[in-house]
Amino acid sequence: METGSFGNGTGIRHFSDTDYFSRIPGAQLKADSGLALRQVKEALQGTFSATAGIAVRNPAVKIPFGKYAAETMEITPAKFLTVQAFGRRSFVVYQIPDGRGGWQLSSPEAHNYYVKSIDEQCRRRLKPLVRLIKAWNYRQRAGISSFYLELFITRYAHGVKTINYPVDFARVLALLQRKQLADLRDPMKISGLIAACPTPTKRQQALVKVKRAASQSKKAHAFAQANDAKKAFVEYKRLFKGAFPAF
Numbered sequence: 717m718e719t720g721s722f723g724n725g726t727g728i729r730h731f732s733d734t735d736y737f738s739r740i741p742g743a744q745l746k747a748d749s750g751l752a753l754r755q756v757k758e759a760l761q762g763t764f765s766a767t768a769g770i771a772v773r774n775p776a777v778k779i780p781f782g783k784y785a786a787e788t789m790e791i792t793p794a795k796f797l798t799v800q801a802f803g804r805r806s807f808v809v810y811q812i813p814d815g816r817g818g819w820q821l822s823s824p825e826a827h828n829y830y831v832k833s834i835d836e837q838c839r840r841r842l843k844p845l846v847r848l849i850k851a852w853n854y855r856q857r858a859g860i861s862s863f864y865l866e867l868f869i870t871r872y873a874h875g876v877k878t879i880n881y882p883v884d885f886a887r888v889l890a891l892l893q894r895k896q897l898a899d900l901r902d903p904m905k906i907s908g909l910i911a912a913c914p915t916p917t918k919r920q921q922a923l924v925k926v927k928r929a930a931s932q933s934k935k936a937h938a939f940a941q942a943n944d945a946k947k948a949f950v951e952y953k954r955l956f957k958g959a960f961p962a963f
Contacts, residue, residue, distance in 0.1 A: 717736065717737050717739075717824070718734070718735065718736055719735045719736060719737050719792070719824035720732070720733075720734070720735025720790070720824075720862075721735070721850070721862055721866070722734055722735070722786070723735065723824065723828065724824075724827075724828045724831055724832075724843075724866070725843050726831070726843050726846045726847055726850065726866055727786075727847075728847060728850050728851050728854055729786070730784055730785055730786070731785050731850075731851075731854040732785055732786065732850075732862070733778075733785045733786065733788040733789065733790055734786055734787075734788065734789050734790070735776070735789075735790045735792065736789060736790070736791050736792065737792050737794040737810065737812070737822075737824065738756070738791050738792065738793055738794060739794050739795075739796060739810070740756075740793050740794065740795065741795070742795040742796075742811075745793060745795065748817045749775075749812075749813035749814060749817055749818060749819050750774075750813070750817045752793055752813065753772045753774065753775070753776075753777060753793065753813055754772060756777050756791065756793045757770060757771065757772050757777045760777055760779060760791065764779060767779060767780070767781060768780075773790065774813055774815040775792050775812045775813035775814065775815060775820075776790035776791055776792040776813075777790070777791045777792075777793075778790050779791065792812050792813070793812065793813065794810035794811070794812050794822070795810060795811040795812075795819070796808065796810060797809045797810055797811050797821065800823070800826070800906065802826060802829075802904060805829065807823045807825045807826035807829070807904075807906075808823060808825055809821055809822070809823045809826075809906060810822050810823065815914075820907065820908070821906050821907055821908070822906065822907055823904065823906045823907075826904045826906055827863075827866075827867065827904060827906075827907075830867075830870060830903060830904055831843070831846075831866060831867075831870050834870050834873050834874055835870075837873075837874075837875075837876070837877070838873050838876055838877065838878060838879050839877070839878050839879075841878060841879035841881075842869070842870065842873050842879060844881070845869060845873070845879050845881060845884055845885065845888070846865065846866055846869050846870070848881065848885055849865055849869055849885065849888055849889070850862060850865055850866075851956060851959075852889075852929060852955055852956060853865060855955075855956045855957040855959055856925050856929065856955075856957065858922045858925040858926065858929075859913055859918050859921065859922050860892075860897065860912050860913060860922050860926075861910070861911065861912055861913065861914075863910065864900055864910050864911065864912045867900055867902065867903060867910060868888075868892070868900055868912075869888055870903070871900070871903055872884075872887075872888055872891060874903075882933075882936065882937045882940055883937060885933055885937075886930070886933035886934050886936070886937045889926060889929050889930040889933050890930045890933075890934070892926050892930070893923070893926050893927050893930045896923060897912035897913065897919050897922060897923055897926065898912075899911050899912070900912070929955055932951050932954055932955050933951070933955060935951050936948045936951035936952050936955070939951065949961075
């Protein structure tokens with residue numbers, strides 16, 4: 717089943733790959749998730765023998781079918797665990813590799829529902845805001861987890877009736893800085909703590925870029941409020957590495 721950004725309508729063209737969960741009976745997978753990933757990689761390499769570059773990229777196996785990111789598939793082996801109730805809804809919960817040889821809980825269906833419900837509350841302006849922040853993240857190579865950003869911004873928007881992109885873009889960046897990219901507790905109470913970056917070193921590197929972006933976005937909004945579109949665009953172009961507004 718399709719998961720990830722494209723499956724939820726928050727993907728970025730030329731940057732977001734295509735994610736899938738492959739439901740596999742637990743008895744057919746190694747208990748060590750690292751070995752299970754290699755097992756899946758070898759099976760996929762056998763199926764797509766003419767495709768070069770198939771590799772493990774935890775928690776998935778990456779298959780580069782073409783030169784664009786959208787042509788890269790990431791297949792995550794998923795073991796069915798249970799069905800969990802959330803209010804009046806129920807969602808399937810899987811176990812997927814956790815990067816340390818174990819297994820972590822995940823429910824794309826539950827997280828997509830969470831984002832969709834807050835997006836509707838915000839008059840469908842949440843997902844474009846998520847895409848703006850993700851586009852900044854990709855253009856600046858900040859290295860922040862796409863999943864982390866999606867849930868962080870959605871939690872930020874909880875209770876908000878509408879979103880003003882210049883205002884909320886700057887506020888989200890400022891909040892990321894203030895929170896120091898701290899681990900995020902899953903609002904759906906499934907995946908536990910979600911890290912912004914894979915290592916403490918990468919988190920510190922990302923924080924440098926977040927701090928600079930928070931300052932630039934604040935300047936851009938101030939220029940826009942002063943009706944100085946030219947200076948506002950200069951700051952936004954810096955934020956998006958020259959790709960604004962045509963990314």
